[in-house]
Amino acid sequence: MMQESATETISNSSMSQNGMSTLSSSQLEAGSRDGRSSAGDTSSEVSTVELLHLQQQQALQAARQLLLQQPGSGLKSPKSQDKQRPLQVPVSVAMMSPQVITPQQMQQILQQQVLSPQQLQALLQQQQAVMLQQVCMLANKNKHQQQQQQQLAAQQLVFQQQLLQMQQLQQQQHLLNMQRQGLLSLPGPAPGQAALPGQTLPPPGGLSPAELQQLWKDVTGGGGHAIEDNGIKHSSSGTGTGTGVGGGGGLDLSTNNSSSTTSSSNPAKASPPITHHSITNGQSPALNHRRDSLHEEGGGTHPLYGHGVCKWPGCETMCEDFGQFLKHLNSEHALDDRSTAQCRVQMQVVQQLEIQLSKERERLQAMMTHLHMRPSEPKSSPKPLNLVSSVTMSKNLPSASPPNLPQTPTTPTAPITPMAAMPQVPSVLGGANVPSMGAMRRRHSDKYSMPLSSEIAPNYEFYKNADVRPPFTYATLIRQAIMDSADMQLTLNEIYSWFTRTFAYFRRNAATWKNAVRHNLSLHKCFVRVENVKGAVWTVDEMEYQKRRSQKITGSPSLVKNLPSSLGYGTALNASLQAALAETSLPLLGTPGPPGLLGGSPPGLLGISPPGTLSGSPPIMLQSAHEELNGSLDHLDTNGHSSPGYSPPVHMPPVHVKEEPLNMDDDDCPMSLVTTANHSPELEDDRELEEGNLSEDLE
DNA sequence: TTAAATTTAAACAAAT
DNA sequence: AATTTGTTTAAATTTA
Numbered sequence: 209m210m211q212e213s214a215t216e217t218i219s220n221s222s223m224s225q226n227g228m229s230t231l232s233s234s235q236l237e238a239g240s241r242d243g244r245s246s247a248g249d250t251s252s253e254v255s256t257v258e259l260l261h262l263q264q265q266q267a268l269q270a271a272r273q274l275l276l277q278q279p280g281s282g283l284k285s286p287k288s289q290d291k292q293r294p295l296q297v298p299v300s301v302a303m304m305s306p307q308v309i310t311p312q313q314m315q316q317i318l319q320q321q322v323l324s325p326q327q328l329q330a331l332l333q334q335q336q337a338v339m340l341q342q343v344c345m346l347a348n349k350n351k352h353q354q355q356q357q358q359q360l361a362a363q364q365l366v367f368q369q370q371l372l373q374m375q376q377l378q379q380q381q382h383l384l385n386m387q388r389q390g391l392l393s394l395p396g397p398a399p400g401q402a403a404l405p406g407q408t409l410p411p412p413g414g415l416s417p418a419e420l421q422q423l424w425k426d427v428t429g430g431g432g433h434a435i436e437d438n439g440i441k442h443s444s445s446g447t448g449t450g451t452g453v454g455g456g457g458g459l460d461l462s463t464n465n466s467s468s469t470t471s472s473s474n475p476a477k478a479s480p481p482i483t484h485h486s487i488t489n490g491q492s493p494a495l496n497h498r499r500d501s502l503h504e505e506g507g508g509t510h511p512l513y514g515h516g517v518c519k520w521p522g523c524e525t526m527c528e529d530f531g532q533f534l535k536h537l538n539s540e541h542a543l544d545d546r547s548t549a550q551c552r553v554q555m556q557v558v559q560q561l562e563i564q565l566s567k568e569r570e571r572l573q574a575m576m577t578h579l580h581m582r583p584s585e586p587k588s589s590p591k592p593l594n595l596v597s598s599v600t601m602s603k604n605l606p607s608a609s610p611p612n613l614p615q616t617p618t619t620p621t622a623p624i625t626p627m628a629a630m631p632q633v634p635s636v637l638g639g640a641n642v643p644s645m646g647a648m649r650r651r652h653s654d655k656y657s658m659p660l661s662s663e664i665a666p667n668y669e670f671y672k673n674a675d676v677r678p679p680f681t682y683a684t685l686i687r688q689a690i691m692d693s694a695d696m697q698l699t700l701n702e703i704y705s706w707f708t709r710t711f712a713y714f715r716r717n718a719a720t721w722k723n724a725v726r727h728n729l730s731l732h733k734c735f736v737r738v739e740n741v742k743g744a745v746w747t748v749d750e751m752e753y754q755k756r757r758s759q760k761i762t763g764s765p766s767l768v769k770n771l772p773s774s775l776g777y778g779t780a781l782n783a784s785l786q787a788a789l790a791e792t793s794l795p796l797l798g799t800p801g802p803p804g805l806l807g808g809s810p811p812g813l814l815g816i817s818p819p820g821t822l823s824g825s826p827p828i829m830l831q832s833a834h835e836e837l838n839g840s841l842d843h844l845d846t847n848g849h850s851s852p853g854y855s856p857p858v859h860m861p862p863v864h865v866k867e868e869p870l871n872m873d874d875d876d877c878p879m880s881l882v883t884t885a886n887h888s889p890e891l892e893d894d895r896e897l898e899e900g901n902l903s904e905d906l907e
Numbered sequence: 908t909t910a911a912a913t914t915t916a917a918a919c920a921a922a923t
Numbered sequence: 924a925a926t927t928t929g930t931t932t933a934a935a936t937t938t939a
Contacts, residue, residue, distance in 0.1 A: 700928060730930050
């Protein structure tokens with residue numbers, strides 16, 4: 209246990225930097241491995257998916273790179289890190305395993321962003337600085353700045369296009385998801401189809417999908433690596449001009465630059481394949497190859513140059529050759545206010561995409577796990593997950609773990625499916641895993657997400673099968689367990705059962721977590737023991753529970769506000785973006801922050817939601833709204849008689865949820881295997897007592 | 908840096 | 924007598 213914590217330890221202050229470095233070094237392995245595992249399976253059909261992935265990753269990487277670039281000085285990573293890995297390889301590694309952006313990383317990034325707007329700003333500024341540096345370098349090479357011809361208006365337009373692209377991306381993702389679901393599950397008029405219109409859906413801008421994609425590429429390309437670029441190049445429908453960037457004089461600037469800040473990066477770059485090869489368990493060669501080749505090609509390219517066109521956002525100037533491009537770059541995109549502003553915007557775009565991606569990934573992950581692992585096949589399902597987890601978890605549970613563990617690499621269920629997405633699965637796992645080690649609560653846990661259930665719900669299947677520690681505190685989980693029960697009360701043993709049934713993670717080290725459960729039950733006032741004929745059951749004193757929570761939350765009133773406000777999000781975002789355009793300052797940041805907080809799961813401020821879909825209310829919003837509803841409903845449900853007028857204190861936290869028929873399902877189904885002890889026939893009706901208590905409490 | 912939360916571990920007592 | 928349940932205390936970590 210200690211160990212884990214150590215690895216995680218990140219000084220708060222330097223979080224942004226350390227966090228990143230940490231991630232890259234420690235988790236890349238797992239991540240890359242994961243990524244590969246599934247990637248290989250990709251079938252022809254998935255190719256499109258891959259494409260998308262690549263693109264996304266491009267964006268992500270760009271973001272990541274930027275993040276990594278921060279104060280090189282900040283690189284000092286936690287002790288544990290140092291020991292475990294040589295580190296310093298962040299950038300290169302990152303490049304090497306484009307596929308895999310560990311969800312964890314994402315989360316961290318998100319967290320950072322979410323955490324403090326200030327940090328964010330600082331970050332942005334830093335990034336900006338870096339980008340500017342790049343610009344400067346180029347400029348210096350040739351001449352001095354020249355006149356700025358382009359107008360902001362144009363830039364804005366471009367940016368908007370980018371936005372649209374983002375939306376497009378989202379739509380596509382959705383589409384894919386839907387398709388998958390459709391394929392796997394049932395045809396019929398799935399709800400998703402409504403959203404499908406994405407295809408036909410002509411973005412407001414009226415750009416063709418192809419165009420959008422191109423634009424998108426451009427956007428991402430701007431911040432991305434050469435590597436990625438190539439990847440896209442490759443996959444991209446090669447719009448006309450030969451991709452032939454002919455390896456001009458190695459302008460690795462892109463990579464170099466980015467890494468420039470981190471001095472160590474260069475060396476790392478030299479030995480790319482090796483590392484990641486070794487890392488990967490040889491899952492999908494395809495991707496690897498691709499990557500490798502990309503690396504090689506990287507020589508003469510520039511992230512901002514592709515298809516004979518300058519990819520600077522908003523600039524599509526044709527450049528015959530690389531030299532020309534460089535000239536153009538120096539002259540048109542010299543260091544000036546405009547470029548700076550564009551950089552900022554780009555950064556924001558990337559960030560948002562990043563967040564969105566993480567969100568989508570998570571969702572996909574959940575979907576996949578649901579669809580594939582579902583079959584309640586006792587073993588098959590858990591394995592894959594385990595592996596991943598084992599990698600990280602092992603640290604965690606040194607003692608007891610041995611049994612189930614691992615063994616893993618081999619079959620990682622990779623078999624699971626041909627999904628191109630697979631990489632995500634692991635990644636997600638990694639995400640959940642790694643971060644949570646020592647103290648599970650960490651990230652959002654209950655603090656931000658009121659309705660835990662809603663948090664779990666989406667990943668329900670995931671946690672059920674993945675040996676990943678849920679990011680919730682014991683108290684939260686216990687409460688959830690009790691809330692899920694029909695009578696709002698459970699015996700200790702039933703609680704245990706719920707844990708094992710609901711989380712694969714708790715199928716191990718029983719002694720440890722059971723002790724913790726008991727400890728929590730006794731410790732927290734919110735858990736009330738009610739004597740029963742047969743024994744005793746535990747109930748939740750919602751008041752107490754909320755009290756605690758509210759205390760924390762009240763600390764930052766914003767949280768409370770956020771929920772409601774979130775409704776206006778969809779538009780808000782656009783507005784903010786526009787503002788950004790206008791101001792190019794940091795308005796956007798404002799928006800991202802809150803949302804993250806809001807939903808615990810960084811639902812993503814990317815509420816950009818597919819225009820096509822609903823009333824434009826982003827899924828996220830829906831979610832939050834949904835949650836709220838659930839909460840309120842719950843309230844009612846729980847107390848049949850409930851209190852109409854009773855308005856619980858202030859934020860009447862959406863009490864909780866019962867919403868999950870899912871849970872019910874679980875009970876019925878599969879997990880029985882694991883459960884075993886589940887059905888304790890306690891038919892007693894002592895609930896009356898309970899209800900009495902509850903009602904009182906609730907008031 | 909401090910304080911509050913959480914997680915783990917462990918000792919013990921009471922109830923089964 | 925062996926477990927299971929509950930309570931407590933304490934230490935280590937994380938987060939604010």
